[in-house]
Amino acid sequence: MVDFEVVDLPEADYPEAGETAPDFTRPLVNAEYWEDVSLSSLTDQGPVLLVFYPMDGAFPATYMWNEMRDRAWGDRLTVVGCSVSTPYEHKTLIEERAMDYRLFSDPQNGVAREYGVENPLDGMAGVEEARPAVFLLDGDRTVEYAWVASEWPDFPDYDEVQDAIDALV
Amino acid sequence: MSDDGPAITLYRLQACPFCERVVRKLQEYDLDYRSRFVEPMHADRNVVKRISGKRTVPAIVDDDTGMTMSESANIVEYLEKTYGEDRASTDGGAA
Numbered sequence: 001m002v003d004f005e006v007v008d009l010p011e012a013d014y015p016e017a018g019e020t021a022p023d024f025t026r027p028l029v030n031a032e033y034w035e036d037v038s039l040s041s042l043t044d045q046g047p048v049l050l051v052f053y054p055m056d057g058a059f060p061a062t063y064m065w066n067e068m069r070d071r072a073w074g075d076r077l078t079v080v081g082c083s084v085s086t087p088y089e090h091k092t093l094i095e096e097r098a099m100d101y102r103l104f105s106d107p108q109n110g111v112a113r114e115y116g117v118e119n120p121l122d123g124m125a126g127v128e129e130a131r132p133a134v135f136l137l138d139g140d141r142t143v144e145y146a147w148v149a150s151e152w153p154d155f156p157d158y159d160e161v162q163d164a165i166d167a168l169v
Numbered sequence: 170m171s172d173d174g175p176a177i178t179l180y181r182l183q184a185c186p187f188c189e190r191v192v193r194k195l196q197e198y199d200l201d202y203r204s205r206f207v208e209p210m211h212a213d214r215n216v217v218k219r220i221s222g223k224r225t226v227p228a229i230v231d232d233d234t235g236m237t238m239s240e241s242a243n244i245v246e247y248l249e250k251t252y253g254e255d256r257a258s259t260d261g262g263a264a
Binding site: 027032036087091 | 173180203204205206207208214215216
């Protein structure tokens, strides 16, 4: 018998396969600096895996990036994350996870809301973040694969994401 | 990161008055520029060291002229000479 609580999240209305993912511009953080970058400027260069994840420092963020780093998806397409954490925290996460992936900083959670994947947090007044979500986009920002958490906590099916990447690149 | 951005890249630190001085000058001349923010700790500014030879900010790279500079006074002087109204009469030789 399970005596812990996995919370069901409400239905999410997010861009599904075949739809065009919304464009946005936010500071994109790498190991050395950050600058404003649009999602479309990344997809102009090829397929992009856009990963929404909980705030830096929460254990799901650590687990998700460890797994995606170890799978070396960045060798095959552009992998970028997006969370409500500041650029300073993103730099720390990139360094601590020893990963090449870049992270968008979206403290007001507007991008997550635009994608329909916002997650208001119980017990942290006034704070919301993104629920875990994965969007595989082609060069036109068409969604090839989408997964959005329906429970909290919840993690992507990494093998399924990898199959989708295999089918695209 | 992308090669199709503005010609001028400004390496800056949040809340750094010397950087803001350069920003004011860029805005005064209505120049298109991109901002790259770095960390307060000098040791974490390898990107600035790589482009300018020093870890200080502000630093700018101007792809239109091939110029890379540090020190706000130098940068302001460069911007005035290159883009200001009193730019040298020899300017425009490449046109």
